[in-house]
Amino acid sequence: MSVAGPHPSWDLVADWEQLTAYPFMVQALEAGAIVAVMAGAIGWFMVLRRQTFAGHTLAMISFPGAAAATLAAIPIAFGYFGACGLGALALAAVGREGSGGRAGESAAIGTVQAFALGLGFLFVGLYGGQLAGLEALLFGTFLGITEGQVVTLLCIAVITLLVLAALARPLFYASVDGAVARAGGVPTRFLGVAFLLLLGMAVAATSEIVGALLVFALLVTPAATAQLITARPVRGLLLSVVFAFAVTWLGLGIAYFSPYPVGFWVTSLSFGLYVLTRLCPLSPRGRQRTEAPPAVA
Amino acid sequence: MTEAISLSGAAASRGGAPVWSGVDLGIARGEFVAVLGPNGAGKSTFLDVALGLLPLSAGGVSVLGATPRAARARIGYLPQRRSFDASTRVRGVDVVRLGLDGARWGLPLPAALSGSARAARAKVAEVVELVGASAYAERPIGSLSGGEQQRLLIGQALVRDPEMLLLDEPLDSLDLPNQAAVAALVQRICRTQGVTVVLVAHDVNPILGYLDRVVYFAGGHGVEGPPREVIRADVLSELYGSPIEVVETRSGRLIVVGTPDAGGHSGDCGGHDHAADERQAERPVAEREPAG
Known part of the structure; x- marks a missing residue:
């Protein structure tokens, strides 16, 4: 996936011109x-709600969706978004049953996840086991984005973010303080299902670009880093977006001039940012002792 | 003026099983009332009835002169809970603010642009000051102690200027000095703001000196009255249907002896059946009851 040829200079304007010389690169950016x-x-909301495991499961579910779409020769976006939408509803149903224990809920989610991966493997097998296709599904197709895909992504992102903005405050309430929010008339169950659907859309869009396995570089790490830095909700949300944006563009830029794949650079940059934040605390007060563990739904 | 909460011939059941029945009581406005009783006797059920979350199976209820549902907006409620864990990266002021407008849809406007956002911020600051949490309200709530968290949560329940506060075991999981401090705070709010306070408690002793009245649920019934008229051997014996003794220590603590479900010194209510204050200081809570 690397691009041989271009060499970086220290002239940023010239570098930018090199980067945007090809349409595939513009579309990737x-x-x-x-x-x-x-x-x-x-x-950011997913980390706040400790639904990292649900997000991970949705990413795993996106893989059989995409594989099935490839097999059925329909646009792959249908596979990603369809599978993640259905997966979100399935997770909501599972979560509703496990009213008491989070352990039971995460075990049920894990079961769904294993089954989804098995299905994906089957679809890839039925397709003829084309390994190049499999790698794209798992590790992304950053440099093979078409203009049509960009437009579709933009529409989905605008709708998703508008819905998120409308739900933001009660969703924050329900995430931080569920019992009081419910007693105060906030429809916490509805918000839970709605958020899983939004998460499904975000995971589907991210999987389509960075692949099912590298989704978390953009979904978890920037948000976790932002929450380490600030406890202020608005500031944290903005930081999370800025970090995700920065690691993506930097990763693309570096990959363009290096022989290594984009996914590697994006994940490494976001991981590096996270480690750096953990090692040198930017917030002087109330550093947290334990990080929200990734395996908790 | 109408009563804050009145029940007449009231009966409640959960999942078909009766919790209590034939309860008549009236809590006047502005009173500081504790709801006591052993685990599972229906203290939380009483709060659910008052909040309109659980309809009565018989009898009538009126809250602040209206139906519980209609009165809901005028009540500040603090559910029973464990504390926020250390990884909760949300500031105390944000938690208080949620009590004010957290249920509203959409994004809050920045205070620089909106007058109502500035008013909301001022209101939050006022309440934080009232509960004495100004020193730590800007810190992540997960990093605060149980007593500090509880003050902020009481602030959250107060931020909409409610006419009544319903607090479900707010002293649970606090050490003795903090129990007394929070009880004093609640009484001060009750007196200075004219707010009726109904507080579910595990142990009456830390709050005994502050109370106007107690409601005691046991044996499927409930009685109410001034603390020392309810926590008496004859009243409680009749309520439990078995002989109960109430002992008063020289320091004024009430100790209820002989409650049917009090094996050893597991936490029952209305006092502890062990007199060792030091031991109690070490283990403020013996066990937590499930809702209902």
């Missing part, structure tokens, strides 16, 4: 920006 903003915002 556009799609990356759209996905990063969406993933940064929704990821």
